[in-house]
Amino acid sequence: MAEHTHAHKDEHEHHGPRFYFKIYLVLLVLLVVSIIGPELNNRVLTLITAFGIAIVKALMVAAYFMHLKVEKKYIWYMLYTMLLMVFLFFLGTAADVMKSDGNNWTNESAHRLIDQHKGNAPAEH
Amino acid sequence: MGMQTPVATGRSVTGIPTGRLAVWWIVGSEIVIFGGLLMYYIMLRNKFDFWSESSAHTNTFAGALNTFILLTSSLFIVMAHYYAEQKDHIKSFKYIWATIGGGLCFLLVKSMEWTFEIMSGYTITSELFWSFYYTAAGIHAVHVIAGMVIMGIISFDVLQRKNMHRVELIGIYWHFVDIVWIFLFPLLYIAK
Amino acid sequence: MSSSTHAAHHDDHHHHLSFWQKYIFSTDHKVIGMQYLLTGIFMGVIGGYMSYVFRMQLAFPGKEVPFFGLVTAAEYNSLITNHGSIMIFWFAMPVLIAAFGNYLIPLMIGADDMVFPRINRLSYQIFLLSALILIASFFVPGGGFGGAWTAYPPLSAKAEYNLTPWGSSLWLLAVALEFVAFLLGGINFITTLMNARAKGMKYTDIPIVLWMIVIASILFMASVGPLIAGAIMLLFDQMIGTGFFDPARGGDPILWQHLFWFFGHPEVYVVLLPAMGIVAEVMTTFSRKKLFAYKTVLFTTIATGVLSFFVWAHHQFIAGIDPRMANIFVVTTVLISIPIAEMLFVYIATLYGGSIRFTTAMLFALAFLATFLIGGVTGIFLGASGADIYFHDTYFVIAHFHYTFVPIAVIAVFAGLYYWFPKMFGRFMNEKLGKIHFWGTFIPFNTIFLPLFFTGAAGDHRRIFTYANFPQLATPGLQDLRIIATYSVVAIMLFQFVFFWNFFYSMFRGAKAGKNPWNANTLEWVAPSPPPHGNFDVFPEVYRGPYEFSVPGRDQDFWPQNEKA
Numbered sequence: 001m002a003e004h005t006h007a008h009k010d011e012h013e014h015h016g017p018r019f020y021f022k023i024y025l026v027l028l029v030l031l032v033v034s035i036i037g038p039e040l041n042n043r044v045l046t047l048i049t050a051f052g053i054a055i056v057k058a059l060m061v062a063a064y065f066m067h068l069k070v071e072k073k074y075i076w077y078m079l080y081t082m083l084l085m086v087f088l089f090f091l092g093t094a095a096d097v098m099k100s101d102g103n104n105w106t107n108e109s110a111h112r113l114i115d116q117h118k119g120n121a122p123a124e125h
Numbered sequence: 126m127g128m129q130t131p132v133a134t135g136r137s138v139t140g141i142p143t144g145r146l147a148v149w150w151i152v153g154s155e156i157v158i159f160g161g162l163l164m165y166y167i168m169l170r171n172k173f174d175f176w177s178e179s180s181a182h183t184n185t186f187a188g189a190l191n192t193f194i195l196l197t198s199s200l201f202i203v204m205a206h207y208y209a210e211q212k213d214h215i216k217s218f219k220y221i222w223a224t225i226g227g228g229l230c231f232l233l234v235k236s237m238e239w240t241f242e243i244m245s246g247y248t249i250t251s252e253l254f255w256s257f258y259y260t261a262a263g264i265h266a267v268h269v270i271a272g273m274v275i276m277g278i279i280s281f282d283v284l285q286r287k288n289m290h291r292v293e294l295i296g297i298y299w300h301f302v303d304i305v306w307i308f309l310f311p312l313l314y315i316a317k
Numbered sequence: 318m319s320s321s322t323h324a325a326h327h328d329d330h331h332h333h334l335s336f337w338q339k340y341i342f343s344t345d346h347k348v349i350g351m352q353y354l355l356t357g358i359f360m361g362v363i364g365g366y367m368s369y370v371f372r373m374q375l376a377f378p379g380k381e382v383p384f385f386g387l388v389t390a391a392e393y394n395s396l397i398t399n400h401g402s403i404m405i406f407w408f409a410m411p412v413l414i415a416a417f418g419n420y421l422i423p424l425m426i427g428a429d430d431m432v433f434p435r436i437n438r439l440s441y442q443i444f445l446l447s448a449l450i451l452i453a454s455f456f457v458p459g460g461g462f463g464g465a466w467t468a469y470p471p472l473s474a475k476a477e478y479n480l481t482p483w484g485s486s487l488w489l490l491a492v493a494l495e496f497v498a499f500l501l502g503g504i505n506f507i508t509t510l511m512n513a514r515a516k517g518m519k520y521t522d523i524p525i526v527l528w529m530i531v532i533a534s535i536l537f538m539a540s541v542g543p544l545i546a547g548a549i550m551l552l553f554d555q556m557i558g559t560g561f562f563d564p565a566r567g568g569d570p571i572l573w574q575h576l577f578w579f580f581g582h583p584e585v586y587v588v589l590l591p592a593m594g595i596v597a598e599v600m601t602t603f604s605r606k607k608l609f610a611y612k613t614v615l616f617t618t619i620a621t622g623v624l625s626f627f628v629w630a631h632h633q634f635i636a637g638i639d640p641r642m643a644n645i646f647v648v649t650t651v652l653i654s655i656p657i658a659e660m661l662f663v664y665i666a667t668l669y670g671g672s673i674r675f676t677t678a679m680l681f682a683l684a685f686l687a688t689f690l691i692g693g694v695t696g697i698f699l700g701a702s703g704a705d706i707y708f709h710d711t712y713f714v715i716a717h718f719h720y721t722f723v724p725i726a727v728i729a730v731f732a733g734l735y736y737w738f739p740k741m742f743g744r745f746m747n748e749k750l751g752k753i754h755f756w757g758t759f760i761p762f763n764t765i766f767l768p769l770f771f772t773g774a775a776g777d778h779r780r781i782f783t784y785a786n787f788p789q790l791a792t793p794g795l796q797d798l799r800i801i802a803t804y805s806v807v808a809i810m811l812f813q814f815v816f817f818w819n820f821f822y823s824m825f826r827g828a829k830a831g832k833n834p835w836n837a838n839t840l841e842w843v844a845p846s847p848p849p850h851g852n853f854d855v856f857p858e859v860y861r862g863p864y865e866f867s868v869p870g871r872d873q874d875f876w877p878q879n880e881k882a
Binding site: 130131132133134136137138139141144146147150151153154155156157158159161162164166168172207234249250252253256260264268 | 423436505553
């Protein structure tokens with residue numbers, strides 16, 4: 001049995017190099033899919049393949065490479081909480097920053113910029 | 126100055142070694158820092174559809190290559206950790222340097238990419254999209270460099286079989302840097 | 318295992334440390350705590366001096382201020398900006414969190430030091446650097462930053478508006494470095510409290526002040542991220558001309574406000590919590606009573622912390638945010654007053670029926686309750702967006718936040734200093750001088766800020782350097798109130814000399830104090846006064862909670878945590 005450093009006294013069966021390499025291969029496949037997806041020019045497909053896969057890849061790196069799968073649960077909770085803070089910030093701010101007009105207000109500067117670009121916008125990418 | 130490690134450092138009421146606990150908190154704080162920056166980017170990207178024209182000029186191949194490089198370097202540092210646990214300090218040392226090499230390749234690709242973009246006139250002040258592009262990737266690159274430096278320092282300890290537990294710690298940090306790039310890539314390169 | 322019960326015998330006795338190693342480059346948490354305390358107090362004096370200068374200008378506009386000279390409009394802006402920034406970032410935070418946190422955490426959990434002593438030292442060095450950079454900003458062409466501590470762009474982004482090109486970037490750099498120092502320090506505190514506790518110390522045996530300091534560190538960590546990103550963006554706007562906050566280029570100044578206040582609101586709880594913790598320790602010891610409801614206080618604190626992330630836009634009610642957002646934030650803002658009021662009730666309940674001993678520390682602790690109450694209640698006026706339309710940017714706001722901040726950063730700090738002074742220096746501070754200092758602080762504090770509620774309600778705008786051109790405000794009645802406030806500032810400053818004399822004299826010549834002069838229960842009173850490097854000969858073990866005072870059936874009215882049953 002592999003000798004454990006004191007850092008993993010409470011350990012689980014230890015994954016070996018082949019296991020990590022397998023995870024790596026899955027990640028590579030996902031990377032390829034996430035690049036091909038957007039090339040098919042479908043907005044929903046792009047969102048799923050580019051961002052959905054990013055989330056899956058991130059979770060895999062977190063769970064297997066960072067060993068979060070065998071870490072104490074509350075570390076997950078702490079990390080999710082920080083992520084939640086980020087989304088909370090988005091929620092409170094998007095109403096003002098993400099739109100360029102709403103009930104009784106317009107963001108003139110933003111409209112000007114958008115119109116400027118419409119004026120000399122090339123054909124859709 | 127010879128400082129003796131305090132008894133406190135070795136205690137572990139939670140069961141998680143102190144160093145690892147600390148690195149998780151560092152990752153936590155970095156999530157909010159990068160998150161804040163990226164949320165602003167996402168909000169403006171949604172507002173300004175015309176940014177898709179600018180982002181068409183980013184080099185998807187370079188971005189994908191860099192994603193591949195970072196994923197591979199993440200694999201290497203996991204291996205370095207595995208061998209550190211096996212007490213194979215030579216293999217661990219080699220894999221740490223392979224990871225550093227990956228970081229170096231990442232920075233090289235980025236420098237070439239940026240040089241080309243700057244010479245084509247896309248500088249940090251040319252348009253707000255590009256300001257974000259350089260700032261976000263730049264802050265990320267600073268974290269890559271910091272990781273490489275710390276890895277280098279740890280590797281020499283490992284060679285002397287000292288502080289082997291730190292390989293895991295810098296690994297966690299490096300994986301986080303990898304994860305940030307996993308999100309930066311679609312945001313800056315793919316959403317066209 | 319032997320290393321966990323007996324302290325490693327630290328090698329002071331056969332390894333003579335030079336002055337530099339012992340006091341300047343030390344990794345000992347007590348020394349680092351002192352460094353933060355003294356640096357923080359020094360910066361606080363500078364911040365206080367600035368308030369003296371600008372209040373003199375407001376009371377006697379256009380007249381030369383003694384020990385300063387004539388105050389120009391630009392200088393006025395610089396003074397108020399740096400007063401606010403210094404008091405929050407370089408006085409309140411370092412003293413409440415870094416000084417008390419560093420000093421107390423290892424002692425109160427029965428450890429020999431923080432878990433990362435060298436990172437601890439690094440965090441102080443970064444903090445010191447940030448303070449030096451801020452001070453340097455006063456001497457560059459244009460002077461110190463003049464865009465208010467909130468640094469809203471475009472004023473803060475364009476030198477042509479703020480007139481302080483160097484000052485604004487140095488200020489931003491100083492603030493960013495201060496954030497880094499506190500992130501590093503916070504990680505040390507959180508990890509130490511989580512992992513390095515003495516044997517037997519359950520979560521509910523941890524003294525409340527430590528919970529407060531650590532929860533504050535977590536709040537700081539979770540809220541400062543977006544602002545760090547924002548600070549980098551603002552720095553780029555200032556120095557290289559990007560347009561992150563420039564509407565003409567697609568940026569949005571309102572975003573800066575959100576970034577700032579998303580941090581800014583939890584920040585006030587970051588400083589409130591340690592202050593409430595200090596007051597809890599002092600109050601329980603000097604009323605010889607258990608904290609009324611430990612678990613309630615703990616969970617309420619956590620709830621307050623969580624809720625504090627949902628109230629931030631009440632600082633932006635009239636900035637042009639979406640009114641539907643404003644409605645949501647009104648509800649959350651008024652809601653958050655409930656847990657805090659509840660904590661105040663718990664504190665009062667702790668006092669009820671106790672055997673109160675009116676030491677100077679206790680006087681300050683009680684004063685905290687009274688004055689913070691006024692501060693908190695006046696916040697409710699401001700939390701109602703309708704009323705805030707009138708009150709925003711008036712002196713009513715200033716009076717509100719000084720009635721919260723000064724109790725937090727000054728009154729509670731003094732309570733803590735008088736209380737732990739015997740532990741830190743092995744000597745007592747003089748009680749008579751302490752009482753003179755107390756009344757000389759408490760009374761003028763009220764006569765500074767009570768009038769300002771009235772001038773604010775009458776319409777006094779914030780950040781205005783003279784009211785001469787506002788006919789409705791340039792009345793003798795209002796000017797009288799401003800003058801009363803200013804004279805009170807002078808008075809409160811003069812009485813601080815009593816404190817400084819007492820503090821430094823007693824350090825060397827005060828009456829000697831033993832290990833546990835107040836007959837308290839927590840573990841710091843087990844170590845010698847002052848504690849040596851390593852703190853404890855034998856690490857204490859914990860058998861009970863921290864507030865076992867007046868337990869029926871015992872002859873002593875206290876029961877130390879480490880005493881075997």
